[in-house]
Amino acid sequence: MNPDPNPQPTSFPEAEELRALLDKLCEERIRPEEIARLEEIVLSRPEAEAYYVQFMGMYADLTHALSVPPKFVEEALRRHIEVAEGMGSPFAVRPVSPATRWWTLRPFASLATAAVAVLVAIAALWWTGPRRAADSPSAAITESAPQTGESDEDHFDNTVALVRADSSAEWESGMAPVHAGSRLAPGALRLKSGFVEIEFYSGAAVVLEGPADFEIVSPMEAFCSRGKLRATVPPHAKGFTIGTPRLDLIDRGTEFGLRVDGTASTEVHVFEGKVELYKTGERRVAPERELTTGEAIRIDHQESANRIASDSGAFLSSEELVVRAQATAQARLRTWEARREARQRDPSLAVYYTFDRQEDWIRTLKNQVPGRSPSGDGTIVGCQWGPGRWPGKAALDFRQVCDRVRLHIPGDFDALTIAVWACVDALPNRFSSLLMADGWERFEGHWHLSNRRSLELGVMGPGRGIRYSLSQPLDEEFLGRWTHFAVVYDRAARKVIHYVNGRAVAELPLVQEIPVRFGDAELGNWTPGNVQAFPERFLMGRIDEFLLYSRALSPKEIEQMAAETAEP
Known part of the structure; x- marks a missing residue:
């Protein structure tokens, strides 16, 4: 019909x-x-x-x-x-x-x-109507507004590099910490200790060792006033330049090491290829000297240059950094496994999915709360297995409109805490589901991210729905990175609190003093039960841990939970 x-x-x-x-x-x-x-x-x-x-x-x-x-x-x-x-x-x-x-x-x-x-x-x-010429090119052309989720305005990006890997990196106070996956705009980096690898959009890569003061200038230029680094420059980035207080170095397709002790001395070690050395700020004239494979030089505070032995082993390579990062990740995984067992003993823990890797034909996601009935298990629909936060940790990959985990959460909650570790790649829909009840009926809850980078908990009241959301959007740095999201609903304290990476980002007064329920619900998607077609709410990213408590966790407890990706 x-x-x-x-x-x-x-x-x-x-x-x-x-x-x-x-x-x-x-x-x-x-x-x-x-x-x-x-x-x-x-x-x-x-x-x-x-x-x-x-x-x-x-x-x-x-x-x-x-x-x-x-x-x-x-x-x-x-x-x-x-x-x-x-x-x-x-x-x-x-x-x-x-x-x-x-x-x-x-x-x-x-x-x-x-x-x-x-x-x-x-x-x-x-x-x-008036006839147009048959061959008029405008006859079949129409103008339309952008499709849903698109914009006719360009988005601008001022970043020029990204952090590829890090190991034991500690940043100076006042310096916003950066991690693997962070995109970097031109500006200063002050590394107190540890190692970090920076990939420039030109293709050049720098492994920086702290303590270091390093400034990113452009995709093709940086300035190091203190610290030690190893740079690898492919042919695409030929001409990549690093300035120092004593000299400017222009690479001609090579791999080199640089040690800078402020204005006291500067060392250049060439491991492969050729570099040109100029007096600081005098790059337009002929180079003062050139160094090729196996050569090294030290320039002291008196501007005197002395030949030294090239020492590749003194500068950490990208491969060595990755090995260190993997060892650190394994230590974090072991720490998480130990703390997982302690969490399972909490009597208020109602749902706990750890996303342990299993055979593809197994489509049941086990609720890891001891003594819980099988009704608390989730059903995997569409999702494929992918990598989690650390090597050896699995995650479910939510990528398409069909991907979801079906679950049932019985009961009404006067207080609850929901927490999830997720790596969100993009926000293509108006809302991207974290946990959403199938319906939008009395007391039912919807927890999701909006395409404005806002966390939101919606609860349907007796006559209208209330949405508890952030007043300011999240920094887009969380996209593409593992992030800890949590929300606390506390009827007794009359408040809703949103957390990101253990930090409270919004505390909102309860508008309606009502419980919240989920019942039949979905992780990473939404299927309303009363219609055959519906707005898309699928998540684009991965989830490797999900917890739901029947109490309001304290700020300290959530901070500790989120700190599990910190150094053990």
């Missing part, structure tokens, strides 16, 4: 009000206060959002149809009817482009009637 092209939304209280507001919106006679009300309805109910997308999508389709030649319209409408016949739901949602202007759509008896009416209207316009 063909669905009505203008379906009546009857499954929620504000249905008729929503339809009236949408009519006004499309007829361009809606008032500002009505726009605010429309937004409130759409944002508070998934079924209202689904209806809104379908309703406006129909307008978009007809608007587009009125702007292209009939031969394309007839084919498009035929496809539209074929698709609609298989949807079977008045709340079917399709990705569409919202048009820049909307024509009023009067209710039709059926989609077939709508198609005929549109074709008649287009035929009339085609034969009575």
Whole structure:
């Protein structure tokens, strides 16, 4: 049976009000206060959002149809009817482009009637309207707004390098710590101790050893005022330059070591290839000297240069750094395993998934809480296994709209804590699910990330949903990195607290003093039970640990939980 092209939304209280507001919106006679009300309805109910997308999508389709030649319209409408016949739901949602202007759509008896009416209207316009030349290139070109989740504005990035690996890295006080995966803009790095490898976007790589004062200037340039480093420069980055207080070094495709003791002395060791040395700030003249494979030089505070033996072993290589980083990661994994056993003894722990690697044909995610019934186990749908936080630690990879873990969490909670270790790669949807109840009914909870980089806990109250979210977006540095997210819902203390990496990023007063429940729910996705098509909420990333407690953990407990990726 063909669905009505203008379906009546009857499954929620504000249905008729929503339809009236949408009519006004499309007829361009809606008032500002009505726009605010429309937004409130759409944002508070998934079924209202689904209806809104379908309703406006129909307008978009007809608007587009009125702007292209009939031969394309007839084919498009035929496809539209074929698709609609298989949807079977008045709340079917399709990705569409919202048009820049909307024509009023009067209710039709059926989609077939709508198609005929549109074709008649287009035929009339085609034969009575002004003709265009058949070869006019603009005849089949239309302008449309961006697809959902896209923007017609460019996004700008000022980063020029990234941290590839680190080992025992400790940064000077006042210096924001960076980790493997951090992107770096031009600026100063003050490494107190340890090692860090920096990959420049030009392709050059520098292994920096602390203590060091190092400044990133551009993809092709850096300045080292103190410290020791080893640089590898491929042919693509030929000309990569490192300045020092005593000299400027320009690489000509090589591998070299550099030791800088402020203004006291500077050493250059060439392990392969050739470098050119210039007086500081005089790169435009001929180089003072050149060094090739196996040569090394020390320049002291009196500007005198002395030949020394090249010592490759004194400068840590990328390979050696990776070996150190892997050893550190193994130590962290052992520490986590020991603390996991202690956590399992907490009587308030209701759900605990450790994502231990198993055969691909096993699709059950075991609840690791001792004594819990099998009903607490999760069911893996679509997801594949991938690497977790450390070598030897597994994770589930959520990548597609079908990927999810189905679970059931019984009971109403006056207090609870949810925590997850996740590596989120991107935020392609309006909301990306962490844990969401199937429905959006009384007391049900939705915990997710928004595409504005905000954490949010939604709880449906007696008459409306309340969303507890961050007032400021998270720094995008968390994308592509393992991050600890946690939320505490505390009815007795009347507050909701969001945590990122053990730090409270928002504390919000409880608006409605009600419990929260999840029941049938999903990790990493959302399937509302009352519609056949729905807004996409899939997570794009990996999860390697999930915990749910029936109490409000203290800030100290959450800080300790998040610190498990710190040095053991």
